[in-house]
Amino acid sequence: MLKTLLDQAARLGVQVCTDPRPRTDRVYGFYDHDRRMIVLCGIAARDVCLACAVLAHELTHAIKGHAGRQDEHVEGLCDSRAVNVISLDAYTTAARYYPDNMWAIASELGLPQRLICAYQQHLDSTRRLVDRPRLEAV
Numbered sequence: 001m002l003k004t005l006l007d008q009a010a011r012l013g014v015q016v017c018t019d020p021r022p023r024t025d026r027v028y029g030f031y032d033h034d035r036r037m038i039v040l041c042g043i044a045a046r047d048v049c050l051a052c053a054v055l056a057h058e059l060t061h062a063i064k065g066h067a068g069r070q071d072e073h074v075e076g077l078c079d080s081r082a083v084n085v086i087s088l089d090a091y092t093t094a095a096r097y098y099p100d101n102m103w104a105i106a107s108e109l110g111l112p113q114r115l116i117c118a119y120q121q122h123l124d125s126t127r128r129l130v131d132r133p134r135l136e137a138v
């Protein structure tokens with residue numbers, strides 16, 4: 001997954017850099033449109049899932065050409081792509097162990113709560129599609 005995302009960044013002409021210093025505002029990364037650069041902030045090398053999630057989110061900003069902070073709707077759209085890095089098995093295990101505790105699930109998976117919330121919305125919308133009654137052909 002990480003290689004796929006890094007390859008996509010390269011194809012887009014977007015440089016990916018890391019800054020080992022954690023930010024105090026819980027921002028794990030950002031996209032600088034003027035420099036065509038994604039910076040991953042304070043993510044340890046072992047936190048591959050978090051790095052993938054942040055990279056997927058920021059790549060969506062790069063693809064859309066977003067410059068600067070976006071509104072919550074746009075950020076939510078970028079999160080909806082980032083949730084693809086979450087393993088359903090890992091989420092299900094964490095959710096069974098910590099039912100109704102988003103903080104604990106997020107901690108278990110090493111991801112921000114915001115992304116777990118987006119993943120839960122993704123699962124809910126998928127279930128609605130699966131549960132939707134099919135129209136019969138006449």
Ligand SMILES: [Zn+2]
Nearest residue numbers: 057061075078
């Ligand atoms: Zn964003």
